[in-house]
Amino acid sequence: MAAAPPIAAPGKPYSLVLRLALAYAVIGFGALVIGGLILHHTINRVVWTEHQRGILASGNDLTERLEKDGLAGLSRPIRTEASRRFDTSSGSMLYAVTDAQGHRLATSPGVREQLPRVEEDGSIPSTFKIGQDGTRLWGVTRWIDTPDGRLALQIAQDMERSYIVLDDVPAAALGPIMAVLALGAVLLFIANIGLLILLSAPLRRAAREAELIGHGGPPRLDESEIPLELLPLIEAVNGALDRLDDSLEWQRGFSAEVAHELRTPLAIIQAELDLLNADEVTDRLRRDVQELAQLVSDLLEAAEAARDMPVTEGAFDLAELAADTARRFAPMAEREGHPVIAPASGGPIWVRGEREAIGRALRNLMDNALSHSPPGGAVTLSLGAPRNGMAVVEVADQGRGVPEAERRNVFRRHWRAGDTHRRGLGLGLSIVERIVHAHGGTAEVGDAPGGGAAFSLHLPLAPAPAVIAVTQAPASLSAG
Numbered sequence: 271m272a273a274a275p276p277i278a279a280p281g282k283p284y285s286l287v288l289r290l291a292l293a294y295a296v297i298g299f300g301a302l303v304i305g306g307l308i309l310h311h312t313i314n315r316v317v318w319t320e321h322q323r324g325i326l327a328s329g330n331d332l333t334e335r336l337e338k339d340g341l342a343g344l345s346r347p348i349r350t351e352a353s354r355r356f357d358t359s360s361g362s363m364l365y366a367v368t369d370a371q372g373h374r375l376a377t378s379p380g381v382r383e384q385l386p387r388v389e390e391d392g393s394i395p396s397t398f399k400i401g402q403d404g405t406r407l408w409g410v411t412r413w414i415d416t417p418d419g420r421l422a423l424q425i426a427q428d429m430e431r432s433y434i435v436l437d438d439v440p441a442a443a444l445g446p447i448m449a450v451l452a453l454g455a456v457l458l459f460i461a462n463i464g465l466l467i468l469l470s471a472p473l474r475r476a477a478r479e480a481e482l483i484g485h486g487g488p489p490r491l492d493e494s495e496i497p498l499e500l501l502p503l504i505e506a507v508n509g510a511l512d513r514l515d516d517s518l519e520w521q522r523g524f525s526a527e528v529a530h531e532l533r534t535p536l537a538i539i540q541a542e543l544d545l546l547n548a549d550e551v552t553d554r555l556r557r558d559v560q561e562l563a564q565l566v567s568d569l570l571e572a573a574e575a576a577r578d579m580p581v582t583e584g585a586f587d588l589a590e591l592a593a594d595t596a597r598r599f600a601p602m603a604e605r606e607g608h609p610v611i612a613p614a615s616g617g618p619i620w621v622r623g624e625r626e627a628i629g630r631a632l633r634n635l636m637d638n639a640l641s642h643s644p645p646g647g648a649v650t651l652s653l654g655a656p657r658n659g660m661a662v663v664e665v666a667d668q669g670r671g672v673p674e675a676e677r678r679n680v681f682r683r684h685w686r687a688g689d690t691h692r693r694g695l696g697l698g699l700s701i702v703e704r705i706v707h708a709h710g711g712t713a714e715v716g717d718a719p720g721g722g723a724a725f726s727l728h729l730p731l732a733p734a735p736a737v738i739a740v741t742q743a744p745a746s747l748s749a750g
Contacts, residue, residue, distance in 0.1 A: 294462050298455040306448045318408075321427070322397065325410050328355055328363055329425040333414060340418035341367065344376050362428045364407070367421055368394065375421065385409070386424050394422050399429075406430050472496050476504060483511070532566045585732035586625035587618040588661050589653055595632045596651045599640070608643050610636075611650040613663075619653060621661045622732040623709040631705045631713075634698040635665040635725050642669035642723065650718075656731055660711065664726040666718035677715050702727075 335343030344367070348356065355363040356378040366385035367376040372394055374386050384401035387409060388394055394411055401407030409426025472495065479491050490508045493501065540559050546552045596612035603610045621628070632651075639649040647668035654662030672680050681703040702725075703713045711729040718724040 290466055291459075291463055294459050298459050302448070302451050302455045306451055309447055309451075321408055322410050325363075325408070325425050325427055326412065328427075329365060329412070329423060332365060332423060332425070333412060336367070336414045336416045336421060336423060340416040341376055341421075363425065364409075364428065365423060365425045367423055369419070369421060370394075372422075384428075385426060386422070387411075387426070394424075398426075401426070469497070472500060476500075480507075489515075532562075536563050536566060584624065585620045585622055585735060586628075588621045588628070588663060588729065589613065589616060589619045591625055591629055592632065592651055592653055592663055595629060595636060599633075599636045599649075603640055603649060606640065607645050608640055609648045611648055611652075613651055613653045616653070618734070619656065619661050620732045620734045621709075621729040623729065627705050628709065628727075628729065631702040631727065632663065632665070634702050635727075638698050638725070639665050639667035639669075639723075643667040644669060647722070654726070659731055660728040661731050662726055662728055664724055666720075666722060666724040668718065668720060668722040671717055671721065671723045672715050680715050681713060699725075 331348060332344065335346070356365060363378070364381050364385055365378045366374055366381060368374055368386045368388075372386055372388035372392060377385060383403040384405055384407050386394070387398045387400075387402050387407070396411050397409070398411075399406070399408050401409075406429040407426045408429050409424055412423045412425070414421055414423055476491050476496070479488060483489060483491075490511060491504050493504050493508070496504050536559060540556075540563070543552060543556050543559060592613045593615070596610050600610045600612075636649065636651065643649055649668075650664075650666045652664050652666070654664060656662065681699050699713075706713045706727050706729065709729055711727060714726050714728070716724050716726070
């Protein structure tokens with residue numbers, strides 16, 4: 271049997287802005303280097319072209335003489351301006367006249383071994399930048415039909431003279447040109463990154479909206495002011511959320527309906543068992559029916575808590591709710607041998623939200639504490655001092671507690687402590703956390719002072735409602 275191909279490791283998340291920034295930097299650097307080299311080459315070519323034109327213009331008088339009189343025309347005095355150019359003491363220009371084989375026939379004063387410029391194969395180059403002796407000599411060859419035959423006139427300029435600066439322009443200009451291009455590239459890079467951040471703002475806004483879905487924010491991503499390129503993605507996400515909501519709603523409704531339909535037959539069975547004589551079999555059946563009734567109750571409560579019901583902006587007295595919860599649990603706890611320590615009486619503590627929902631969370635915590643307390647172990651319900659705008663209510667037991675390694679999982683669905691004998695689906699603490707989060711609070715677990723677990727709910731405080739004084743009539747009046 272062929273081995274299964276290895277599963278590729280999931281790729282790590284990456285920053286789109288960082289990747290584009292690196293791409294921009296590489297492209298900008300490449301454009302800077304290539305642009306600088308092209309500009310440098312262009313300037314060199316322009317300078318060389320203009321230099322050739324100037325060199326040829328300097329030899330116009332020589333060209334005319336050769337065309338008219340041949341070599342004999344060079345024996346006549348050259349015009350004053352041209353003579354200064356071709357004088358080695360005052361000018362930088364040189365010329366040499368050769369035949370087709372490159373033999374020197376005539377030269378300007380002071381020409382040594384620089385001219386004529388002849389290649390190794392005996393050919394005469396049309397342009398050159400090195401003299402025959404290796405000196406920097408920029409020159410041009412012009413072929414002229416003369417009375418003495420076809421001759422080559424090589425006109426050159428000694429580029430080693432101190433006042434020849436035109437050829438130094440490209441090299442001198444390269445640094446400033448590269449600096450200007452680099453500054454432009456940096457500015458363009460910053461502009462591109464700023465534009466990218468600006469254009470990605472809708473994505474960041476959609477991400478913030480997605481974080482708030484199910485936590486008091488809008489149920490769907492806002493499709494207004496979204497670029498056309500991103501609109502299909504936003505619509506697809508909203509469509510997926512719609513389908514997910516439909517599926518969850520069906521599941522919640524199914525669980526609630528099944529649990530609701532099971533309540534009636536379970537109640538009938540429980541009533542029938544109560545009519546039977548007490549014996550071992552009857553007691554066992556009664557316990558089984560009670561466990562099944564508890565499962566059904568958990569299903570109904572979980573289905574109710576799973577609904578994303580909006581939390582009203584009302585306020586209620588948390589101290590009164592805690593005292594009422596302790597009072598309601600006291601008889602049942604005493605039958606099972608667990609004393610209930612009620613919160614100390616004090617002033618009201620007003621919190622925001624729905625009293626019934628928070629009451630359900632407290633009841634679940636009390637039921638959880640009773641299930642995990644050993645025989646005779648007390649269950650304490652207490653109120654902490656409000657801090658940072660949050661009220662604190664705590665339920666502590668005297669059981670084995672929750673190990674620190676398991677505290678991050680204690681509010682997950684179906685989590686069960688290793689030593690629990692509690693009946694149910696393990697949904698109580700999950701329901702508690704969901705209710706508290708819907709109210710903008712948090713649920714935490716820690717160690718009780720005397721051993722055991724202490725579950726605390728942190729709920730946002732609310733302003734105390736205005737007190738309306740009402741004058742009540744006496745309960746009894748004396749007969750007059």
